[in-house]
Amino acid sequence: MAPNDSAETTGEATGTVVGRRKAARYIVPVAVAGVAAATIGLVPALANSGDPDLPKISAQELIEKIAASDEEQLSGTFKISTDLGLPLDGLAGSFLPGAGAGGEGEDGGAAAPQDKLMELTSGTHTLRVAVDGPEKQRLSILGQASEYSVVHNKGEVWAYDSKSDEVYHAEAPEGRDGSAEEAPKAPKGVPATPKDFAEQALAAVGDTTSVTVDGTAQVAGRDAYQLVIKPKQSGSTVGSVRIAVDAENGVPLKFTLAAAAGGKAVVDAGFTKVDFAKPAASSFDFAPPKGAKVTEADELETGKDEHGKAQKALPDQLSGQIPGLEGLADSEGVNVIGKGWTSIAAIEIPGGKGLPTAGSGDVPAEAQGFLDALGDKVTGKFGSGTVFKTRLVNALLTDDGKVYVGAVTKDALVRAADGAK
Known part of the structure; x- marks a missing residue:
């Protein structure tokens, strides 16, 4: 394994790089963008196999590689698990802004994205993802005998829960072009892929943070550099953030958040399989199954004011960045x-x-x-x-x-x- 530079970055340098990001949110359907970052924990998704011999790279260069990554097509499988250390797993959602606030999750039925994605805040989950640019994404949570999927296709969003046989449907406002920036957005929650977590962690980098390159790894059969982010301050519960970055295209393949107290990772999201080829067009097709209950998002009006007030009580930045308050x-x-x-x-x-x-x-x-x-x-x-x-x-x-x-x-x-x- 070739040694890597371990130069620390500064807040100013990182800020200019973050500002140049090209594809900041393309992996997860924008309409269901995540489930609470600062309070989510994920178990190790895939053991690293080998330490590939890669050219030396500095921490600043690796951050620039992530920021410049413009991969907009991929498909794959990754694992998520949470270990917040709560006395009861079911309490996890109550620590998150918006949980049980009477928003779309309650009114939208079992298929509404907010409540389903909140389930990622506890336990272990296997997910499949397919992405074809900013207009087409699919995210599926696989259960033992069920599957929950969210499909965004050119401004139209479908979510289907096979266990309850319920469907949630939302459309972009009339006259929009259906791009990811214009697609309907669910209330903010937690990121769901390594790229999402990585971007939030990098957004928090500044003069209170040490950023280094710590060797190489293989994740999902891909050669990767390992970027390590650590607080310089004492008193934080965060020990370190480790991001495995694809050596070829700069896409984060794995994200691990370790607690300062040690023990099992609090956050560890990683691909077990990934392919950067164009997914089949059929991946983004959806039609409600015959007999399924369909809830239209534009029919959900009750509870929105109450939900907005609840979100202000604990503003969404509290769950959206590490630490970033x-x-x-x-x-x-x-x-x-x-x-x-x-x-x-x-x-x-x-x-x-x-x-x-x-x-x-x-x-x-x-x-x-x-x-x-x-x-x-x-x-x-x-x-x-x-x-x-x-x-x-x-x-x-x-x-x-x-x-x-x-x-x-x-x-x-x-x-x-x-x-x-």
Whole structure:
């Protein structure tokens, strides 16, 4: 294996590269663009086989290679699994903005993209993807005896859940050209492919980040360089981000997010099979099966205002970047403390109340034990509160109704709350 340069990049250099990206969102159907990045975890998808001998490349050159990648045709299979370290897998969705907010997922039935893609926030999943430029994409989640697919074909979006035999349909507004930029978009959630995760991680790179090239690997039979991103700051729950980049075309093939505490990867999405040839045109054909229930997106009007308000309560930047909380600064009731990987969002809860307690009469005594088991009681200059922990994102809810949340340690949250007083 040829040694690789391990030069660190600067925030300015990375910023110019990111601005030149050509195909930022082509892999996943734009209408269903993802499921919560900062809080999603994926198990190792495919063991690396061998360390190919490749020409030396610097970290800056490898980032430029990713940014310049213009591959718009591919098909393949990849695996996703989540390991947030929650006491109950079903709680994963409740930590995500928009989950259960009364949006399209509820009104759109079992086939609505938002709720189905939220399932990727826990467990292990196998997915198939096919892409033919910005106008045609297909993403399928494979179950043991079922399949869920979303097809975007020239501005028309179909989603089908074979288990419930339900169909969701949306169309681009009249007069649009049907391109990916014009296609109807579902509420923001989490990225679903290695490329999506890689772009979010690279967007967070700045002067608080170390970026190096750490050897080579083979992923899905393709030679790849390994780009490693690490926080320079202490106090972050993120240990490192490792991106396997196709040596030939610059497409991210695998993405692994490791927790600072060690153990199993929090995020690891990788192709097990990939082909950059043009997919068959039939891959993007869809007609509702006979007898299936079809829900039209333009008929879904109820609950939209409530959904919008819920999204503002925890703005979507909270789940869309690692760490990247700076975008929350202009949101009502939100103050961002710190920067980079140790950014913490301080959120005021309307009414100024913390968790209900058995002593207050708001919750049964039996339920209080369950609530206590989910978090750690903490005290400080701010008073007292409870820290709810995952392996990546932690949140402090104070007894006087404030929330401090970020990809940081419990101690960092307490210091932030103390400093806010």
